[in-house]
Amino acid sequence: MSNKIIKVSQLSKTYKGGVEAVKNISFNVKEGEFFAFLGPNGAGKSTTIKMLTTLTRPTSGEVEIAGYDLLRQPDKIRLKIGVALQNTAIDPTLTGRELIRLQGRLFGFSKAESNNRANELVELVGLTEDADRACGKYSGGMQRRLDLAITLVHRPKVLFLDEPTVGLDPASRIDLWEEIKKLNREYGTTIFLTTQYLEEADQVADRVGIIKNGEIVALENPQSLKNSLALDKIQMSFSSMEEKEKAKLAVIKIAPNLESVETMIKVYVQKSQKVLPEIIRILAEAYVFPEDISISSPTLDDVFLQVIRNKNN
Numbered sequence: 611m612s613n614k615i616i617k618v619s620q621l622s623k624t625y626k627g628g629v630e631a632v633k634n635i636s637f638n639v640k641e642g643e644f645f646a647f648l649g650p651n652g653a654g655k656s657t658t659i660k661m662l663t664t665l666t667r668p669t670s671g672e673v674e675i676a677g678y679d680l681l682r683q684p685d686k687i688r689l690k691i692g693v694a695l696q697n698t699a700i701d702p703t704l705t706g707r708e709l710i711r712l713q714g715r716l717f718g719f720s721k722a723e724s725n726n727r728a729n730e731l732v733e734l735v736g737l738t739e740d741a742d743r744a745c746g747k748y749s750g751g752m753q754r755r756l757d758l759a760i761t762l763v764h765r766p767k768v769l770f771l772d773e774p775t776v777g778l779d780p781a782s783r784i785d786l787w788e789e790i791k792k793l794n795r796e797y798g799t800t801i802f803l804t805t806q807y808l809e810e811a812d813q814v815a816d817r818v819g820i821i822k823n824g825e826i827v828a829l830e831n832p833q834s835l836k837n838s839l840a841l842d843k844i845q846m847s848f849s850s851m852e853e854k855e856k857a858k859l860a861v862i863k864i865a866p867n868l869e870s871v872e873t874m875i876k877v878y879v880q881k882s883q884k885v886l887p888e889i890i891r892i893l894a895e896a897y898v899f900p901e902d903i904s905i906s907s908p909t910l911d912d913v914f915l916q917v918i919r920n921k922n923n
């Protein structure tokens with residue numbers, strides 16, 4: 611069997627009224643992979659996730675998940691996936707443990723199995739102490755962890771999460787990411803998630819897909835995305851405007867992509883470790899010496915903005 615657990619081929623969705631939300635996208639996700647799907651508002655992320663999870667019918671294209679065809683075997687797919695979408699409604703009067711048990715019963719587990727699974731899952735997502743409180747009283751972070759536990763009841767092979775950490779404070783976000791990472795690393799669960807917190811995706815995702823106006827504009831691991839697209843920034847400050855001007859004249863010869871702000875120069879280069887010694891040498895020859903030098907590598911946010919801007923043109 612192929613180790614591609616999600617196969618998407620030329621998938622499109624045009625809504626009634628003519629909005630082409632997703633246009634002919636193709637990609638695969640490997641078993642056990644942590645895949646982050648990024649894009650600006652309205653790019654087509656939710657539409658894609660809804661199609662992959664059998665909630666919205668594609669206009670055209672083919673999808674296979676865990677070996678099953680999306681259009682012909684949606685019921686089989688539903689047993690293999692867990693889905694946590696935005697704004698899921700849960701009964702606030704039930705306790706966390708009761709909700710997980712209920713989900714177990716819905717999946718056909720016996721009472722005893724559902725109880726056991728609820729005990730395991732409250733522990734897994736760190737809700738043991740609050741499991742017997744009404745979930746309507748949970749904080750945002752606790753509710754998200756409960757959502758996660760509920761989606762895990764039937765031990766899905768693939769977990770789809772639509773912006774799982776949106777609206778959470780930074781500490782709760784870190785906690786939830788830890789839970790998701792744990793599922794991926796320890797249990798081998800394939801993760802497909804959408805997020806707008808790019809820096810976090812950078813830390814955890816094996817691969818990142820960027821969608822814009824319904825089209826995939828980048829599909830790579832975060833590091834090569836950064837290497838191929840964004841430039842390192844070398845920033846140097848000088849003691850006076852005069853010194854800065856002298857430096858600028860010298861540096862521009864070897865690194866033309868630069869901008870200057872007051873007594874500072876910012877140089878954008880492919881590989882700062884190669885170019886920096888050259889810059890120092892050429893400055894020394896011109897008898898100018900920076901007061902301060904710093905190098906920064908692109909963040910995924912920089913790359914994201916660059917991809918989105920480029921594709922605007």
Ligand SMILES: Nc1ncnc2c1ncn2[C@@H]1O[C@H](COP(=O)(O)OP(=O)(O)OP(=O)(O)O)[C@@H](O)[C@H]1O
Nearest residue numbers: 625626629631649650651652653654655656657658
């Ligand atoms: N049910 C619908 N009927 C008509 N148009 C829709 C429907 N749902 C989404 N759209 C449109 O499809 C496009 C893609 O929307 P989608 O919700 O998939 O984007 P998104 O990337 O998830 O955005 P966000 O980050 O804002 O949630 C948008 O232009 C949106 O207005």
